[in-house]
Amino acid sequence: MQVTANDARATPGRPRPNLAAVAALAGVSPSTASLAFSGSGPVSAATRERVLAAAVRLDYAGPDPRAQSLRRGRSGIIGVVIEDRLSDAFRDPMNVAMLDGLADEAGSLGAGLLLLTENGVGAASIRNAPVDAVVLIGCSTGLADQVAIFRQRGIALVAIEAEPMADVLAIDLDNRAASAALAGHLGTLGHSRIAMVTLPLDATRSRGPLTDETVARSTGFTALERIRGVREVFPLAGGRVAAFSSVEEGYAAGLALLSDRGAADRPTAIIAQSDLLAVGVIRAAEHLGLAVPTDLSVVGFDGVKLDGITPHDLTTMVQPAVEKGRAAGRGVIALLRGEHPAPVDFRCTLHHGATTTMPQIQ
Amino acid sequence: MQVTANDARATPGRPRPNLAAVAALAGVSPSTASLAFSGSGPVSAATRERVLAAAVRLDYAGPDPRAQSLRRGRSGIIGVVIEDRLSDAFRDPMNVAMLDGLADEAGSLGAGLLLLTENGVGAASIRNAPVDAVVLIGCSTGLADQVAIFRQRGIALVAIEAEPMADVLAIDLDNRAASAALAGHLGTLGHSRIAMVTLPLDATRSRGPLTDETVARSTGFTALERIRGVREVFPLAGGRVAAFSSVEEGYAAGLALLSDRGAADRPTAIIAQSDLLAVGVIRAAEHLGLAVPTDLSVVGFDGVKLDGITPHDLTTMVQPAVEKGRAAGRGVIALLRGEHPAPVDFRCTLHHGATTTMPQIQ
DNA sequence: CGATTCGATCGAATCGATTCGACTAAGCTA
DNA sequence: TAGCTTAGTCGAATCGATTCGATCGAATCG
Numbered sequence: 211m212q213v214t215a216n217d218a219r220a221t222p223g224r225p226r227p228n229l230a231a232v233a234a235l236a237g238v239s240p241s242t243a244s245l246a247f248s249g250s251g252p253v254s255a256a257t258r259e260r261v262l263a264a265a266v267r268l269d270y271a272g273p274d275p276r277a278q279s280l281r282r283g284r285s286g287i288i289g290v291v292i293e294d295r296l297s298d299a300f301r302d303p304m305n306v307a308m309l310d311g312l313a314d315e316a317g318s319l320g321a322g323l324l325l326l327t328e329n330g331v332g333a334a335s336i337r338n339a340p341v342d343a344v345v346l347i348g349c350s351t352g353l354a355d356q357v358a359i360f361r362q363r364g365i366a367l368v369a370i371e372a373e374p375m376a377d378v379l380a381i382d383l384d385n386r387a388a389s390a391a392l393a394g395h396l397g398t399l400g401h402s403r404i405a406m407v408t409l410p411l412d413a414t415r416s417r418g419p420l421t422d423e424t425v426a427r428s429t430g431f432t433a434l435e436r437i438r439g440v441r442e443v444f445p446l447a448g449g450r451v452a453a454f455s456s457v458e459e460g461y462a463a464g465l466a467l468l469s470d471r472g473a474a475d476r477p478t479a480i481i482a483q484s485d486l487l488a489v490g491v492i493r494a495a496e497h498l499g500l501a502v503p504t505d506l507s508v509v510g511f512d513g514v515k516l517d518g519i520t521p522h523d524l525t526t527m528v529q530p531a532v533e534k535g536r537a538a539g540r541g542v543i544a545l546l547r548g549e550h551p552a553p554v555d556f557r558c559t560l561h562h563g564a565t566t567t568m569p570q571i572q
Numbered sequence: 573m574q575v576t577a578n579d580a581r582a583t584p585g586r587p588r589p590n591l592a593a594v595a596a597l598a599g600v601s602p603s604t605a606s607l608a609f610s611g612s613g614p615v616s617a618a619t620r621e622r623v624l625a626a627a628v629r630l631d632y633a634g635p636d637p638r639a640q641s642l643r644r645g646r647s648g649i650i651g652v653v654i655e656d657r658l659s660d661a662f663r664d665p666m667n668v669a670m671l672d673g674l675a676d677e678a679g680s681l682g683a684g685l686l687l688l689t690e691n692g693v694g695a696a697s698i699r700n701a702p703v704d705a706v707v708l709i710g711c712s713t714g715l716a717d718q719v720a721i722f723r724q725r726g727i728a729l730v731a732i733e734a735e736p737m738a739d740v741l742a743i744d745l746d747n748r749a750a751s752a753a754l755a756g757h758l759g760t761l762g763h764s765r766i767a768m769v770t771l772p773l774d775a776t777r778s779r780g781p782l783t784d785e786t787v788a789r790s791t792g793f794t795a796l797e798r799i800r801g802v803r804e805v806f807p808l809a810g811g812r813v814a815a816f817s818s819v820e821e822g823y824a825a826g827l828a829l830l831s832d833r834g835a836a837d838r839p840t841a842i843i844a845q846s847d848l849l850a851v852g853v854i855r856a857a858e859h860l861g862l863a864v865p866t867d868l869s870v871v872g873f874d875g876v877k878l879d880g881i882t883p884h885d886l887t888t889m890v891q892p893a894v895e896k897g898r899a900a901g902r903g904v905i906a907l908l909r910g911e912h913p914a915p916v917d918f919r920c921t922l923h924h925g926a927t928t929t930m931p932q933i934q
Numbered sequence: 935c936g937a938t939t940c941g942a943t944c945g946a947a948t949c950g951a952t953t954c955g956a957c958t959a960a961g962c963t964a
Numbered sequence: 965t966a967g968c969t970t971a972g973t974c975g976a977a978t979c980g981a982t983t984c985g986a987t988c989g990a991a992t993c994g
Contacts, residue, residue: 226726228980239944244982251983252941271724275702276642277980280949285638286700287649287686297672297894300662310659313689322697324649325685327675335684338648340637340702362633364588458880490880518820518852519881532659590950601974606952613953614971639950642979 227268236264247273279340286321288312288542289341289365291356293328293349293413302455302484303514305348307531308370308538312345315539319546328356341365343542346372350413350429366545368538371432379541380553381534385432388527388558389439389481392509395525395560396479397443399568401507405477406440406449407463407487409433417453417462424451436483436511449480452487457519460490467491468498468506478507478569485510489520492565507566513558525563530556589630598626609635641702650678650904651686651703651727653718655711655775658689664817664846665876667710669893670732670900674707677901681908703727705904708734712775712791728907730900733794741903742915743896747794750889750920751801751843754871757887757922758841759805761930763869767839768802768811769825769849771795779815779824786813798845798873811842814849819881822852829853830860830868840869840931847872851882854927869928875920887925892918 233243238257245251246261264270279285290309292299299305313323326336326344336356343366346353357375360367367378374380396404408420411428418424420437428434440447450466452459460482468476482488488510495506502508502522513528537554544551595605600619607613608623626632641647652671654661661667675685688698688706698718705728708715719737722729729740736742758766770782773790780786782799790796802809812828814821822844830838844850850872857868864870864884875890899916906913 229982230980240981241945241983242943245943248982252943254942257942269724271721271726272699273982274642274980275700276638276645276647277949278700278982279702280636280638280642280951281980281982283638283949285702286697287702289684295672296675297668300668300671301665303663306659306662309662310657313658313687317689317697320697320700322651322701323687325675325687327679335648335679335682337634338637338640338682339684340641340647340649359633362631364633456880458877461880493880515820518818518823518855591952592950602951603953603975604973607973610952614973616972619972635952636950639979640952642981643950643952645979 227270229270229273232261232264232268232270235268236260244273284342284546285340286319287324287339287341288316288321288539289324289326289336289339289344291326291328291336291344291346291349291353293353296325296327298415298454299348302348303486304455304484304512304529304531308347308535311532311535311537312539313535314532315536315543319539319543328353336360342546343368345370345538345542346378348432350431366542368541368545370534370538373431379545379551381538381541381556382553383432383529383534383556384558385435386439386442388511388529388560389436390442391439391560392481392511392527393440393443393447396481396507396509396566399479399507399566401479401569402444403477403479403569404440404444404447405467405480406437406447407460407467407480407482407491408437408449408451409455409483409487410453411451415453416451417459418451419466420449420451433483440481447481452483455484455486457486457490457493460484460487461494461497462490463487464491464494465498468495468500473505473570476506479566480506480508482508482510485512485514485516485524485526488524488526488565489516489522492520492522492524503565503567505570507569509566511558513561522565523563524561525566526561527558528561529558589632591632591635594623594626594630594632597630598622606635646704646908647702648681648683649686649701649703650674650683650901651688651698651701651706653688653698653706653708653711653715655715656689658687660777660816661710664710665848666817666846666874666891666893670709670897673894673897673899674901675897677898677905681901681905698722704908705730707900707904708732708740710794712793728904730903730907732896732900733797735793741907741913743900743903743918744915745794745891745896745918746920747797748801748804750873750891750922751798752804753801753920753922754843754873754887754889755802755805755809758843758869758871758928761841761869761928763841763931764806765839765841765931766802766806766809767829767842768799768809769822769829769842769844769853770799770811770813771817771845771849772815773813777815778813779821780813781828782811782813795845802843809843814845817846817848819848819852819855822846822849823856823859824852825849826853826856827860830857830862835867835932838868841928842868842870844870844872847874847876847878847886847888850886850888850927851878851884854882854884854886865927865929867932869931871928873920875923884927885925886923887928888923889920890923891920 230240233240243261245253246258346369369378370381411430450463510524510526592602595602607615608620708731731740732743773792812825854864872886872888
């Protein structure tokens with residue numbers, strides 16, 4: 211029971227005053243004091259002054275948000291469910307951009323974002339979090355359980371790029387069509403030996419060849435959709451699965467796809483599921499003495515800024531990541547208002563860079 | 573007023589049952605029902621069964637977290653104050669790593685992380701957030717106001733790398749000493765024309781030359797400490813201020829420091845305040861035809877993984893970023909227990925890479 | 935001048951759970 | 965069998981604010 215630094219009112223400090231105490235000191239009823247603070251009712255200027263003065267005297271910090279949220283039935287908090295470790299999720303600039311857009315809209319509502327990771331004890335936090343709504347980000351198809359919990363609690367749900375679910379507002383991207391368009395672009399140029407470098411297919415983030423089995427077991431909605439899109443054009447396209455959306459992973463996958471193969475055996479084009487992966491693939495190609503796009507065409511996905519990361523002007527599908535987050539935020543707001551917002555579908559736009567050309571004649 | 577998909581019980585849905593309703597259906601008092609749920613009291617197995625069955629019948633989702641947090645005086649939420657836009661803050665891998673460590677410890681407590689940005693309307697959310705504790709990350713020295721608010725609310729405070737403040741648990745890094753050591757390393761090698769590329773000096777994130785004036789106006793604690801450390805060795809060292817910790821910014825700063833100068837005029841070594849900046853500087857040097865380290869020595873800070881980003885083995889100060897977050901988390905836990913945890917000071921370790929050598933004789 | 939309205943204030947109920955103290959009945963000891 | 969313990973249950977107070985309806989005095993209107 212040390213008494214050192216007992217000025218630290220961190221936790222035990224003397225009990226904070228409440229509105230009733232302020233009201234008592236000001237000589238008014240708690241209800242009047244409440245009105246004076248919230249400004250939602252007729253209060254004479256004189257009483258308001260008195261209440262505010264009393265609050266200052268008592269060092270009252272304003273209404274307790276916990277009590278407010280109980281009374282109002284709203285906490286002003288939006289949950290964000292992220293399946294990964296934060297460091298993994300935030301490694302992908304797209305996720306960060308989405309979160310940024312979401313934070314923007316949430317901020318306009320005066321709401322905060324509560325990060326909910328589902329790993330470990332986090333399950334408890336999903337069950338107990340005082341959230342008004344939840345946005346599912348970069349989530350696998352295997353979160354039916356979580357969704358059920360939230361639904362039972364009567365919490366509004368929004369999912370970004372997820373398998374359609376009942377009672378969940380979908381914010382989607384045309385991953386499939388966009389990937390098909392990229393593949394089509396390469397097909398038009400004359401490519402036929404195509405390989406993919408995909409985003410992780412499940413939460414284990416295991417790196418390796420893209421096999422029918424790994425695809426069948428996959429829970430990564432976005433990655434799957436993009437694979438499907440490519441296979442609409444090249445039904446047999448294979449490739450590698452990356453563990454992260456990063457330059458290093460792209461580099462490793464690129465080496466795996468390009469090393470130890472003759473020109474006749476090697477893919478003439480690689481479709482990477484993210485720009486970072488694409489940059490890695492390009493580095494691998496160049497490391498192996500292959501010129502891009504002469505010896506190898508490479509396309510990416512996302513449309514992130516690559517200045518300073520690569521000198522190439524990458525051909526890629528530009529997606530409105532921040533806008534996805536914004537749309538999710540607006541969806542939340544509408545749901546909380548009791549409206550029935552319509553699902554949103556975003557479109558990618560093809561950026562015609564300089565990393566694709568016709569395949570060399572062999 | 574469409575009635576489509578009216579199954580969406582998102583918001584308006586019929587009112588959720590409460591514990592009292594469950595108790596009534598089970599034929600017990602609310603207090604007993606509460607005991608049955610929390611398990612913190614003697615309840616016969618039969619009664620517990622009955623209560624649980626009633627809960628299932630009513631589709632009761634468990635105690636309302638809002639009411640719990642009012643009653644208990646704890647919300648199970650830890651606020652994280654980030655000064656920047658999220659997309660800016662998360663661009664720096666150090667911040668993400670810290671957050672990850674923090675999330676880890678918070679998760680073990682069953683707590684969630686609430687992102688609080690102070691820009692815009694966010695001020696409202698700082699004032700109203702139902703948090704038990706707050707961690708200040710990457711914050712400027714100009715947040716006395718926020719700290720005052722939290723203190724008034726009796727909220728436990730932890731700051732990572734911030735100017736010491738009363739009643740705020742400090743988690744610090746030896747930025748100054750580590751920077752001095754880096755500078756000393758270069759000094760020992762024989763360098764004397766040193767330039768710095770610093771992290772942003774304030775929230776405006778303006779790019780430009782490092783002048784006495786910008787330093788004097790700066791609010792960036794970490795950046796300032798690192799500048800001070802370097803100037804312990806090279807009192808007159810100047811340089812450039814970057815707008816972000818990124819490769820592109822480093823590249824731009826590198827060009828500004830190295831272009832249009834003769835070998836006798838140019839710095840022989842550059843101290844970058846982050847590894848990403850250092851990589852950018854190296855790219856700029858190489859773009860200008862200067863070899864690293866022969867023509868220019870470069871050091872970084874942080875110790876991030878750079879595989880795939882640069883082939884160089886960067887000489888840098890490795891900091892325990894995840895551990896900083898963990899320590900902050902443990903500090904929060906201790907404070908909430910009413911303990912008086914001691915401040916923590918982390919040390920960087922010098923990684924001797926291959927980007928420094930003796931300056932060329934002119 | 936009496937009736938009416940309006941502005942300001944207050945009382946009491948409410949949000950949903952937790953918890954302390956009290957009570958009951960059953961099991962035990964002497 | 966009287967007296968005592970104890971497991972199980974319940975009532976009521978409490979956390980801190982909001983809000984509806986009622987009240988009271990003063991100002992306005994016919």
